[in-house]
Amino acid sequence: MKEVLQQLPLKATEKQAENKKFFARLKKRPPKDLDYTMKQLHEKEFQRTDCLTCANCCKTTGPLFTRIDIDRISKHLKIKASAFQEKYLRTDEDGDEVLQQVPCTFLGADNYCSIYEVRPKACREYPHTDRKKFQQLGALTIKNTFVCPAAYNIVEEMKRLINR
Numbered sequence: 763m764k765e766v767l768q769q770l771p772l773k774a775t776e777k778q779a780e781n782k783k784f785f786a787r788l789k790k791r792p793p794k795d796l797d798y799t800m801k802q803l804h805e806k807e808f809q810r811t812d813c814l815t816c817a818n819c820c821k822t823t824g825p826l827f828t829r830i831d832i833d834r835i836s837k838h839l840k841i842k843a844s845a846f847q848e849k850y851l852r853t854d855e856d857g858d859e860v861l862q863q864v865p866c867t868f869l870g871a872d873n874y875c876s877i878y879e880v881r882p883k884a885c886r887e888y889p890h891t892d893r894k895k896f897q898q899l900g901a902l903t904i905k906n907t908f909v910c911p912a913a914y915n916i917v918e919e920m921k922r923l924i925n926r
């Protein structure tokens with residue numbers, strides 16, 4: 763996995779222009795069964811990708827925290843929501859609550875998440891490749907191909923399967 767992650771930014775850069783064109787065409791004319799196709803592709807990819815050997819999303823990007831996330835996690839940690847925010851979060855330039863630092867504080871050396879059961883919604887959904895109306899997530903997905911080897915593979919498989 764180490765080698766895969768080292769090569770990923772270069773591979774994603776090489777595919778960036780092609781991926782932009784593909785998603786632009788996909789947005790204009792999405793296939794009727796796109797939700798179904800994405801669910802299949804996502805499941806197939808994550809059967810062969812072990813996130814515990816990777817954790818690159820937790821190490822390099824980190825999620826945004828919604829109000830509901832903050833309340834749930836601080837309750838789990840038995841601290842006040844305001845104390846949780848002060849200790850772990852900052853408000854970014856878009857006004858979102860994000861981690862003060864990456865790698866994420868809750869990531870262990872073994873790549874396990876210490877708050878896995880109550881982790882933010884954004885972590886649960888990452889890399890969003892099984893989301894409905896996926897044609898609308900082109901920009902985000904292209905960004906994720908630089909970070910997530912599974913997202914990169916899914917986009918490559920999409921281009922092979924969907925003739926757009």
Ligand code: SF4
Nearest residue numbers: 813816817818819910
């Ligand atoms: S979601 Fe992607 S980046 Fe995150 S651990 Fe899994 S394969 Fe790696």
Ligand code: SF4
Nearest residue numbers: 820866868869875885
């Ligand atoms: S909360 Fe857990 S899943 Fe989310 S970025 Fe941190 S370690 Fe990763």
